[in-house]
Amino acid sequence: MEKLMRKLKVSWNPFIVVSLLGIFSTYYFGFTGTFWAVTGEFTRWGGHIMQFIGMDTSHYSYLKMIHFEGTPLERIDGIMIIGMFLGAIIAALLSNNVKFRLPTSKARVFQALLGGIMAGFGARLAMGCNLAAFFTGIPQFTLHAWFFTIFTIIGTYVGTKIIKLSFFSTKIKMERKTSNKLFVLNKQDNTKKNRIGIFLCVLVIISLLMYVYNKQHDFPLVMVFGLTFGFLLEKGQVCFTSAFRDLWIAGRTNMLFAIVLGLMISTIGTYIFIKTGLPPKTFWAGPNAMIGGFVFGLGIVIAGGCETGWMYRAVEGQVHYILVGIGNIIGSILLVLSWDSLAPKIALSFPKVSLISYFGDYGGLILTYSLLLISMLLIMFYEKRYFKERR
Numbered sequence: 001m002e003k004l005m006r007k008l009k010v011s012w013n014p015f016i017v018v019s020l021l022g023i024f025s026t027y028y029f030g031f032t033g034t035f036w037a038v039t040g041e042f043t044r045w046g047g048h049i050m051q052f053i054g055m056d057t058s059h060y061s062y063l064k065m066i067h068f069e070g071t072p073l074e075r076i077d078g079i080m081i082i083g084m085f086l087g088a089i090i091a092a093l094l095s096n097n098v099k100f101r102l103p104t105s106k107a108r109v110f111q112a113l114l115g116g117i118m119a120g121f122g123a124r125l126a127m128g129c130n131l132a133a134f135f136t137g138i139p140q141f142t143l144h145a146w147f148f149t150i151f152t153i154i155g156t157y158v159g160t161k162i163i164k165l166s167f168f169s170t171k172i173k174m175e176r177k178t179s180n181k182l183f184v185l186n187k188q189d190n191t192k193k194n195r196i197g198i199f200l201c202v203l204v205i206i207s208l209l210m211y212v213y214n215k216q217h218d219f220p221l222v223m224v225f226g227l228t229f230g231f232l233l234e235k236g237q238v239c240f241t242s243a244f245r246d247l248w249i250a251g252r253t254n255m256l257f258a259i260v261l262g263l264m265i266s267t268i269g270t271y272i273f274i275k276t277g278l279p280p281k282t283f284w285a286g287p288n289a290m291i292g293g294f295v296f297g298l299g300i301v302i303a304g305g306c307e308t309g310w311m312y313r314a315v316e317g318q319v320h321y322i323l324v325g326i327g328n329i330i331g332s333i334l335l336v337l338s339w340d341s342l343a344p345k346i347a348l349s350f351p352k353v354s355l356i357s358y359f360g361d362y363g364g365l366i367l368t369y370s371l372l373l374i375s376m377l378l379i380m381f382y383e384k385r386y387f388k389e390r391r
Contacts, residue, residue, distance in 0.1 A: 015261060023265060026273070028225045039124055050336075076222055083225065090227075091235045101318045123332075126291075137281075139270040146371065155297020209223060230312065240306040253380075268365075303324045
């Protein structure tokens, strides 16, 4: 038991965690018929905010397209995301990672909001974020996910150049200390408080499971998937932003390799479910995916976190990422307001391309795996070149 508790307190290997996320996201698709995604539901939360301030949301076609109806507790994505937050809280409490932390400067507040707005707008323009248009989008064999991914990578590269500007540099104020003792940073032992927090979370989970079971019998399992996703993300500290940003800034590739491995695992599982009759999710392979991907890539680097990254960091008590989340919802609202003028030109007039439909069952599978293998080779080449130049 003591050995298990030690394992629950430390961060987990990202290769194991992302592989598990790939497996669970595949089964989530098999069970629900939809992919693991978050920004669509955040957009619906934006719709609720619009209604709260007195706006008539009935004539916005984007909200109709994403089935804006009911409450979060009456929607699959809503139940799953609530589960994600609760799973992340439990993981953070077990790891003793919960601590209230304010942004270090006004520039960081500006970054959080601006980057969050850009990421939210870009994700919804492209019909998906780092999940629906990348981690669970590519295994759906949709061409738009590859457009989004390529331009997200470009956006993160440009973003790393922008955050090096002096405006975004955090000003650290040095203070003289009269004590000659060494300053030791100790992580406070909040075991008792954390146990109370976990107990309260479990009570909330049980209450929600009982409530949603009365709404729809398969909702409890959806929440279990959400709990698992949130728990794993926090334990593995999985961040798609750092995966790309660290590649450009420090040549670190561990998280990116883990993500590609997770994609490979998820792709074959998703393919099997598609062959059993589940239709894949495809979206317009148009400029919206490219523009949205670029804006999203810029946004997540400026904000310092992607859609999944800000969720678990927010429940750890980092106010910066709460602001990123607020920015995400604002960005999605802005997209709802502008969709009807943008969509006919850059989205709706372009085809929804499925690689399986276009290249055949095995052709689409082979092409996807080939592109993933090429991606891995490019990452290895860049890493080798990066450190060779530094030497």
